[in-house]
Amino acid sequence: MKLSALTAYLESLAPLNYQEDYDNSGLIVGNPDQEVSQALVSLDCTEAVVDEAIATGCQVIISHHPIVFKGLKKFNGKTYVERVVEKAIRKGIAIYAIHTNLDSIMTGVNARICETLGLKNTRILLPKHNLIKKLVTYVPLSHADAVRDALFNAGAGNIGNYSEVSFNTEGTGTFKGNEAANPYVGEVGKRHKENEVRIETVYPANLESKILMALILAHPYEEVAYDLYNLTNQHQQVGSGMIGELEIPINEESFLFHVKDKMRTHVIRHTKLLGKHVKKVAVCGGSGGFLLKHAIAAGADVFITADYKYHEFFDAEGKIVIADIGHFESEQFTQQLLYEIIRKKFPIFAVRLTEVNTNPVKYFI
Numbered sequence: 001m002k003l004s005a006l007t008a009y010l011e012s013l014a015p016l017n018y019q020e021d022y023d024n025s026g027l028i029v030g031n032p033d034q035e036v037s038q039a040l041v042s043l044d045c046t047e048a049v050v051d052e053a054i055a056t057g058c059q060v061i062i063s064h065h066p067i068v069f070k071g072l073k074k075f076n077g078k079t080y081v082e083r084v085v086e087k088a089i090r091k092g093i094a095i096y097a098i099h100t101n102l103d104s105i106m107t108g109v110n111a112r113i114c115e116t117l118g119l120k121n122t123r124i125l126l127p128k129h130n131l132i133k134k135l136v137t138y139v140p141l142s143h144a145d146a147v148r149d150a151l152f153n154a155g156a157g158n159i160g161n162y163s164e165v166s167f168n169t170e171g172t173g174t175f176k177g178n179e180a181a182n183p184y185v186g187e188v189g190k191r192h193k194e195n196e197v198r199i200e201t202v203y204p205a206n207l208e209s210k211i212l213m214a215l216i217l218a219h220p221y222e223e224v225a226y227d228l229y230n231l232t233n234q235h236q237q238v239g240s241g242m243i244g245e246l247e248i249p250i251n252e253e254s255f256l257f258h259v260k261d262k263m264r265t266h267v268i269r270h271t272k273l274l275g276k277h278v279k280k281v282a283v284c285g286g287s288g289g290f291l292l293k294h295a296i297a298a299g300a301d302v303f304i305t306a307d308y309k310y311h312e313f314f315d316a317e318g319k320i321v322i323a324d325i326g327h328f329e330s331e332q333f334t335q336q337l338l339y340e341i342i343r344k345k346f347p348i349f350a351v352r353l354t355e356v357n358t359n360p361v362k363y364f365i
């Protein structure tokens with residue numbers, strides 16, 4: 001299939017506008033029109049992973065971490081980033097990254113950690129803003145149902161567990177077409193009054209062009225009147241970190257044993273244990289330190305993340321146990337997650353998991 005078919009599907013689950021400002025998710029190397037028959041899935045895209053793609057006949061690498069974060073100014077093979085990009089281009093291998101956009105969804109990196117630890121009643125720890133917009137349009141009574149259907153089918157009207165959400169008020173619209181107009185009702189040059197419905201609904205910002213296209217196709221007027229509003233509402237299903245609960249609270253030592261076992265980590269660096277039972281657990285794969293105050297505010301007993309520095313451990317302040325389980329360890333199941341996502345959607349497309357352990361951190365035990 002075309003590479004764009006694969007990436008479009010991944011972006012329907014984890015849209016690119018869900019990524020953080022500093023991120024570089026998306027197609028980094030490659031042509032969306034190139035044909036691909038096999039993908040290699042990896043947490044990182046290192047030289048060894050590119051070599052593996054070449055050796056196994058994969059035309060695209062899907063990695064969690066983007067190989068390129070900042071602009072590249074020279075390509076003379078001095079750094080592994082330059083060498084990876086150059087080799088991939090020379091060999092015609094595409095590189096696609098699905099990073100903080102995959103972290104942000106309810107079925108992404110953090111959901112997989114929650115599942116692995118057996119957490120229930122999970123929700124996003126810090127929901128994102130500015131992802132939802134509002135559409136208001138004015139439709140003649142005869143076409144109100146058809147327009148609502150078209151908007152809902154294109155992805156508008158979803159709030160939490162509810163779909164087909166809209167608010168409708170009837171009123172009178174007026175318009176007067178000039179000589180060049182071809183009005184659906186009324187006469188050119190005369191003010192026309194029409195009974196209309198004002199339909200209000202919400203939609204995800206990334207679907208805007210699709211939803212406007214559906215509106216214009218379903219609406220009978222030559223000139224469709226509509227208003228688009230930016231909303232500052234949080235999106236409850238998209239954001240950073242997750243929090244969930246253990247079915248049966250256990251003491252802190254037992255919980256850390258559980259984490260060590262399930263997350264296959266050699267060592268957990270943690271703050272002072274508080275002698276309490278663990279019920280609520282906040283998680284963030286990778287560098288999640290910025291979420292500490294949200295984890296505390298949400299009442300988490302333990303915060304599992306990675307990349308903690310010495311001074312940052314002091315911030316626990318006896319209110320929570322910070323447990324740093326290692327960056328690679330916290331995200332290692334992301335490879336399996338991506339593999340399953342692609343497998344399920346494209347059952348006859350070949351996808352393989354990397355055999356390279358890309359963790360740059362080694363433990364001397």
Ligand SMILES: [Zn+2]
Nearest residue numbers: 285286287331
């Ligand atoms: Zn990471």
